[in-house]
Amino acid sequence: MVHLYTTRNMCHTFFYALLTFFIAPYILVELTGLINMKNFYDPCMGGFIIGFIISLLLWTNFTKKGVY
Numbered sequence: 001m002v003h004l005y006t007t008r009n010m011c012h013t014f015f016y017a018l019l020t021f022f023i024a025p026y027i028l029v030e031l032t033g034l035i036n037m038k039n040f041y042d043p044c045m046g047g048f049i050i051g052f053i054i055s056l057l058l059w060t061n062f063t064k065k066g067v068y
Contacts, residue, residue, distance in 0.1 A: 013063075
C-alpha cells in the first residue's frame with residue numbers, strides 16, 4: 001500500500017483510477033466512437049482495458065520513481 005503513504009501518491013492514484021474507469025471509456029466510447037459495438041462485445045470493457053494500460057504506463061514512468 002505504498003501508493004497511500006503521501007498525499008501526492010494518493011492524488012496520482014486517484015487520477016489513475018479516474019483515467020481507467022471514467023476518462024478513457026468516455027473519450028473512446030462516447031466522444032470519438034473508436035470503440036463501438038461493431039468492434040467489441042462490450043465497448044466499456046474495451047475502454048477500461050485501454051485506460052488501464054495507459055494508467056499502468058504512466059505509473060511506471062512517473063509515479064513509481066517517487067514511491068519507491
